[in-house]
Amino acid sequence: MNKYKKITLDGLIYQNPTFMLVLGTCPTLGLISSAFSSMGMGLTVLVVLTLSNIIISALRKVIPSAVRIPCYIVIIATLVTFARMFLEKFLPDLYDSLGGFLALIVVNCIILGRAEAFANKNGVLESAADGIANGLGFTVALTIMGVICEFLGKGSLFGAQIMEFKIGMLATPAGAFLVYGLCIAVFVYIIDGFERWRRVKANKLARENLLNAKEAA
Template sequence: MNKYKKITLDGLIFQNPTFMLVLGTCPTLGLINSAFSAMGMGLTVLVILTLSNMLISLLRKIIPNEVRIPCYIVIIATLVTFARMFLQKFIPDLYDSLGTFLALIVVNCIILGRAEAFANKHTVLESAVDGISQGLGFTLALTIMGIICEFFGKGSLFGLQIMSFKIAMLTSPAGAFLIYGLSIAVFVYVVDGVQRMLRVKSNKLARENMLKEAA
């Protein structure tokens, strides 16, 4: 498999940071009661993750191993500061809705985890693809859960009222936790099923090739 394809599939599916690795739980549970906030947080993390991956990969041979974690945090904190200034100036509604969670991106375990596990061992291009893939995986997961929570909890989508029927509990922390748990269960079940099907197909092709060679 092409390495970039593998990196992309890992970020979106097989190592999805939200559903498979269960990282970034704090902003996930705090923001999925609104599709707008969930998508906004996801896209913000995507940009910061991609840029931090690229910078850390670029500087990986310069940064001393003993102080690499503090250096990663300084790089990420700088990017988060720029992101906060940008959102406050141009998208104030999103800035207000993200609140404290925006500042907490500095210590987001997804970003720090990719810096330590991937960016400091791979090229800039590979790190950029990893950042985009992991960021998209995180964004899609938050947006899907945000849509579910807002639609059934408030009867609206992205602030637009659609129906009067509401399940208010789904907009509470307990409801967010419930939706998160169910989403993980469904995602893992589907991914496991797909992987089993692919293994069966691969084994079948291998047996057929062996029979052809034997004949």
């Protein structure tokens, strides 16, 4: 069980693909001007990533290592094409709002990166968990930034107008860069602080234990 906890925490926080590893930046910057499209992109990547992780880890013993990258690319491209057909048929609104970035999921570094770093070394179940964790990490990060950018840049949330006040710049690529950069900084700062607090606490506990042991002796 501990293994899955580590996979989940890594995907969501310590190895968060958006904030810690800064992967998949193109769709992030291109779509966070709208909360709806950024969340849609996150969920699409979540599905494609999970499926590709499962397929690749199932095939990891069959595919010779010399041609593994072309094989992965074909598998991912197939899944993306499928996702595109699915969205065009059943969710045309999302399909329109994602635009060109839908096809570019193929070259999203997160998917190929997880295939290379995790799925071709681990079993099907772990890979599926890893795909879901990383996909969720990506989705949550994109949605947070999408909400910030849309709320401040357009005065709306998920398309519903909330206030008149807006900073138009935050809905342009320039604002996307700014918000993304600041979000990374805040995220890293919080994680660093948390780690330091945990270390200090652990040291204190160890020292108390030592003192107690001495007194007892």
